[in-house]
Amino acid sequence: MYMRILRFDELDSTNAYAKRNCSLLADQTVIRARRQTAGRGRLDRKWISQEGGLYFSLLLKPQLTDFLPNLTQLMALCVCRTLRQLGAEACLKWPNDVLVQRQKICGILSEAIFTKNNFEGLVLGVGLNLTQTDLASVGQPATSLALLGIQPDEETLLQDILKQFFDNYTVVLQNGFKVIQADYVRLFPYIGQTVHIQNGTQDVTAAVQTISPEGKLVLKTPEGFIEISIGDMMV
Numbered sequence: 611m612y613m614r615i616l617r618f619d620e621l622d623s624t625n626a627y628a629k630r631n632c633s634l635l636a637d638q639t640v641i642r643a644r645r646q647t648a649g650r651g652r653l654d655r656k657w658i659s660q661e662g663g664l665y666f667s668l669l670l671k672p673q674l675t676d677f678l679p680n681l682t683q684l685m686a687l688c689v690c691r692t693l694r695q696l697g698a699e700a701c702l703k704w705p706n707d708v709l710v711q712r713q714k715i716c717g718i719l720s721e722a723i724f725t726k727n728n729f730e731g732l733v734l735g736v737g738l739n740l741t742q743t744d745l746a747s748v749g750q751p752a753t754s755l756a757l758l759g760i761q762p763d764e765e766t767l768l769q770d771i772l773k774q775f776f777d778n779y780t781v782v783l784q785n786g787f788k789v790i791q792a793d794y795v796r797l798f799p800y801i802g803q804t805v806h807i808q809n810g811t812q813d814v815t816a817a818v819q820t821i822s823p824e825g826k827l828v829l830k831t832p833e834g835f836i837e838i839s840i841g842d843m844m845v
């Protein structure tokens with residue numbers, strides 16, 4: 611049983627709460643809220659957070675910081691595996707979305723906290739659609755466990771995700787993505803498919819070759835292979 615969970619009916623954003631209170635919170639604290647009034651997604655997007663979703667943030671204060679982005683990918687892998695154990699055909703969309711039937715069911719926003727250039731912590735914020743049935747307003751194809759006919763016990767689901775994560779946390783912290791690469795790639799159905807990436811510095815349409823041992827998206831272009839570290843994969 612994972613004990614360090616702070617529970618709220620409503621917060622602006624569990625990530626924002628973790629960041630505001632970082633210095634007061636212990637390493638590995640989980641913050642969960644039933645609703646968020648200002649839920650945030652990646653790339654400055656909103657994350658609509660009405661009741662019915664599992665919204666939580668995990669605050670980590672590791673000593674080793676070489677592989678922080680890979681912890682986000684580990685969390686995506688753990689959510690994906692947990693959903694599969696419940697019978698959902700979940701898969702991964704690089705870098706850290708979880709999809710079922712090509713519809714998004716979970717997104718992860720990771721944020722590093724610095725004070726005066728010192729690393730204070732990493733917040734991994736997870737938004738997982740559980741019982742929502744009207745997801746038309748989210749702006750992209752989305753689904754929920756309820757829409758898939760799955761109604762898990764929420765507390766067990768949260769505990770299962772956290773257990774999976776902490777079972778692998780130290781090894782990823784020390785060795786990086788390469789230790790989960792094979793599992794990640796197995797659940798990543800886009801190899802060979804043409805995708806589009808636009809991230810401010812790169813605007814590429816090319817076939818996916820693989821995910822590198824560092825967790826980067828490797829694309830095959832006429833000029834050779836290129837590795838993408840940041841961005842959204844559009845298919």
Ligand code: BTN
Pocket residue numbers: 622623624625626646648649650651652653655657664665666667707716717718719735736737738
């Ligand atoms: C994304 O796919 O864009 C990431 C979405 C992350 C949403 C979660 S919900 C809990 C945590 N608090 C937030 O404000 N965002 C993350």
